[in-house]
Amino acid sequence: MTQRTYQDACGAARTMDIVGERWALLIVRELVFGPKRFGDLRSGLPKASQNVLSQRLRELEQSGIVRRVQLGPPASVHAYELTERGHQLEPTLIELSRWGAGLPAEPDVEMSTDAFMLLLKALYRPPTDAPVTARLRLQVGTDAFEVGVSPSGISVARGRSGPVDVTVTGTVRALRDLMFGGTALRSAVSAGDIDVHGDIAAAQRFFLLFGATPGE
Structure with missing residues (x-):
């Protein structure tokens, strides 16, 4: 062709x-x-x-x-x-993800793990009043990603490369609901949708660092 x-x-x-x-x-x-x-x-x-x-x-x-x-x-x-x-092309993809986050989305449409991780990079908003520095591992099925956040930005890498403050395990849908859907972390843990190992307070702070809600 x-x-x-x-x-x-x-x-x-x-x-x-x-x-x-x-x-x-x-x-x-x-x-x-x-x-x-x-x-x-x-x-x-x-x-x-x-x-x-x-x-x-x-x-x-x-x-x-x-x-x-x-x-x-x-x-x-x-x-x-x-x-x-x-x-x-990564910066272009990040900007497209950021732009598209404000578009209406079908609630049942799935998102790949890599698309979700790119969305994290697109929507990260470091707080100006109380700087946050943390390193988390997000485990989605057999995929593990290490996410570092600081006042200077966010880093996302596939794999396990070192110690982290907390490991959060869940599906992409459960993680999306935590970050963008208004679900409380402790409620998700109680429901069995999310598993947390380590500093749960660090996880709670992390999930508040993303400033846009996809689909709204």
């Missing part, structure tokens, strides 16, 4: 020539926090057919946005990762 083009010299148009096809930019989103196997990409983008996903990956490879890699032991399988040029 020949890739469509706007035939426009504008930088925005030329960018859209590369990442404007359906699913292309969402593939980039799914790879922001590290390489993924094809099956993992499909899990994060369940509405994308296998054929379309394969086609978009080929196009992104040809454009120098994505490359294939061999994961080391214990996986030892082929995967996809962003190139340096691909990673340059």
Whole structure:
């Protein structure tokens, strides 16, 4: 299939020539926090057919946005990762996430774990009256992310790299309800939707650091 083009010299148009096809930019989103196997990409983008996903990956490879890699032991399988040029799209994705957070959203529409973590980066608002510095681990299924917050910003990384103040375990939906849906942490813990190990006060402070409510 020949890739469509706007035939426009504008930088925005030329960018859209590369990442404007359906699913292309969402593939980039799914790879922001590290390489993924094809099956993992499909899990994060369940509405994308296998054929379309394969086609978009080929196009992104040809454009120098994505490359294939061999994961080391214990996986030892082929995967996809962003190139340096691909990673340059992260600020654009963050701004799109921030802009889109104010749009109405269907309550039952799912969000991938990586999309949620990118949303954290988009909506983080450090308080000016009482600075907060903390390091948390968010565990969603088999995925673990370490999130550091400070007056200077927020960092998000997949994996376990060091000690944290608290570990919070739950589904993306449960974590979204905590951060943006008005659910109280202790209520979520009592209901069994969220599990907290460590400093629960640090977790409570963390969940107050995000200043916009998606869908409102």
